[in-house]
Amino acid sequence: MPSPRAHPSAAAVGGVLEALLSDCREGRLGLWPRAHPRLCAWLAARELAPALDTLADALPAEQSHALAMQLALGAVLSRLRPDGGTGFEGIDEDAWVSRTSWRPFLALACHCGLLPVPAFSGRYRRGPDESPADNLCGLWSVGASTFYRYVDKGKRQLADTLLERPPAPERLRLREAATSHLHDGPVPAQGWPAWHGAQAAAALQRGRVASALWHGLCAADIGLVLQALEHDTLTAANVPEVMALLQRVEQSMTLTPGQQVLLALGRADVWRHHGNEEQELSHLQQALRLAHAHPAAGQLARVFLALGRFHESRDADRSLACFEDAAREARPSAESPADAQTAAAQQATAFVRMAWLHMRRKDPRARDLLDRAERLRQAARLPDDVLGDVEQTWGEYWRRAGELRRALEHQQRALNIAQRRGHRRSELTAYLNLSLLYGETREFGRATEYGERVLEAARHLAVEPEMLVCAHGNLGVAYYFEGRYDDAIRAYQASLALAERADLRSRLGVTHYNLAEAHYKRFQQDGDPVDELAGDRHAVLAMRIGAEEGTPGLAEAGRVLKRDVLGDTGSIDRLLPAEHAAHFEEMAEVDRLRRQLAVPAPAADRARLHLAIARHYATIAAREREAALSLLAPHGAGPDLVGELEAVRRAFERGLTREQRLAQDWQQAAHDLLADGRRQAVLAHLLTHGSIQKSAYAEVAQVSLATASKHLGLLAERGLLLQTGKGPSTRYLAVDRAEAASSG
DSSP states (O other): OOOTTSOOOHHHHHHHHHHHHHHHHHTOGGGHHHHSHHHHHHHIIIIIHHHHHHHTTSSOHHHHHHHHHHHHHHHHHHTTOTTOOOTTOOOOHHHHHTOGGGHHHHHHHHHTTSSOOOOOTTTOOOOTTOOHHHHHHHHHTOOHHHHHHHHHHHHHHHHHHHTSOOOHHHHHHHHHHHHHHHHTSOOOTTOHHHHHHHHHHHHHHTTOHHHHHHHHHHTTOHHHHHHHHHHOHHHHHTOTTHHHHHHHHHHHSOOOHHHHHHHHHHHHHHHHHTTOHHHHHHHHHHHHHHHHHSOOTTHHHHHHHHHHHHHTTTOHHHHHHHHHHHHHHOOOOSSOHHHHHHHHHHHHHHHHHHHHHHHHTTOTHHHHHHHHHHHHHHHSOOOHHHHHHHHHHHHHHHHHTTOHHHHHHHHHHHHHHHHHHTOHHHHHHHHHHHHHHHHHTTOHHHHHHHHHHHHHHHTTSOOOHHHHHHHHHHHHHHHHHTTOHHHHHHHHHHHHHHHHHHTOHHHHHHHHHHHHHHHHHHHHHHOOHHHHHHHHHHHHHHHHHHHHTTOHHHHHHHHHHHHHHHOOOSOHHHHSOHHHHHTHHHHHHHHHHHHHHTSOOOHHHHHHHHHHHHHHHHHHHHHHHHHHHHHHTTTOOOHHHHHHHHHHHHHHHHTSOHHHHHHHHHHHHSTTTSOHHHHHHHHHHHHHHSEEOHHHHHHHHTOOHHHHHHHHHHHHHTTSEEEESOGGGOEEEEOOHHHHHHHO
């Protein structure tokens, strides 16, 4: 069998499933950890963990494993129920007797001893010592070979099911079943609530957040639950049943307003790691309402810190305001040393986060704020999570100051603190910072290694989007410095896509700048003009976002980037008009098509090129109009804007081809004279020959000469035709009413 982290095939699982079911039937599951250690490790990580966590040390190890495996096997097997039900209860007589779709599930469950065969005396009278196999053969009126075919089919389905992650409700039911088995046994000396409380504390020491949450819930100790949730929100977010557990906490425990605030903040953290911005903000706002309604020491400061983190990559100004509010609300209490320590930690965190935001803007106030945080560290005993933030931010400060070795010392200390705490998110943050630093020190192997650690973690954990954005971006920096521009552009594009999806505005500007730089370098290397155009576009977007976000350093860097990389002294605005930045794909395609038009080609091919260009301009026009409408939708349009929208509509109509305009005019004004087919035939003749005579009209419209004369007179009266000449030379020209109106 593969290692616990590997993903075995159905064939590999099927190879040991036979022994597993046989040992379940014979009651030898307790021997499995020694007989099949690698398979048991894989099963423990996927299927057994909820039951093993719940049983803890209440039973001897072999007995605990046997019970956990039996419960987990029953849970996996119950997933084969055709009705989608759970467990082995509620199976009616019709399913047992008549429905063949149930037989693989029933045959396998009964054969391995997890489900007894009920007595159906009206259908089949079984013998006193009859095996489940013989009983079902008689009940179904089938031979032994047919019964074992059902068993084999059930085994194949079970092997496939084992490869699927157990759903969260099933994991919760496993915990309930294991707890029920425990509570049915002897009561420990200290009683079950105290035992569960001790298990929760022990689980926290080992970093097993899911186990701590469950035992805290069983102990009815909200303090333990909140402590487990705060221990490491990244680990908590990756407990599949965490939301169901927290919902039970709300339903089964009486919470004070302060505890409700902490629970809302914990839930917001969980949603943050899952990248659900709407749910995260909803819980943060709930926490803010509760903290305002029931003020308590440090509660508002804590909520403002969380809100500042939320807005950090979306709205830097709003984030700064939240951190300033947090620092103001973190007021130490002279009566309570514990409150004073909490306030110092909150103030230090607020100063560090504000310093981080100022560093992004190259604002010198960052150093003053870091010094204030440092003074708090000297005066108070700050917790490890705050110390880690302080070290991390000093590391970033010295990186930006160009003292890379000094920056590495701080980031390594931040990593040591995170690993000492067992805090997975802080550890991943340290990896990100080290990846960036080692890229700048040209230690590309280490830079790539630390960046890949974050991406590898994201394959197994729900990692918040900003971390993935930074991981791809840092790998891009390493590849760029190594001269691997193709790889750098791919990494930056992955970072850009994630940042756009998560609406991380502050990351977008830096990523556009990095992409511009990489495209310019590749243009310098390969001479492909597409790279120069792409670099121009990303540089303009970096400048625009820098100006909009109040980061003049980024805006200025984007402005001079092309000159610095390529030695070009021209203005980037002249090289790339704003229209190219706003509609890069369409305008780049228009430029390409224009170059093709410069080459002699058959008329039909040139016509296709003109039509393709028209189609791209139409797309741009429609997109701009939709952007205006989306802005007006929440508030409606005023009278002046209604007039402007009408002008745009008229411009669209004027932009139609002459053929389209004539078709619209004739459909509106001549539908009573000519049916669709005849009307189109007359228009085709007019467009082809430029005019029409009475005899030609009679032939094309399939009417008599008298009717043709009458029609032509009416069409001229309605402004669709213009009569020229007299007698036999009389001709009628098509009138474009839109052109006539504009010229008039």
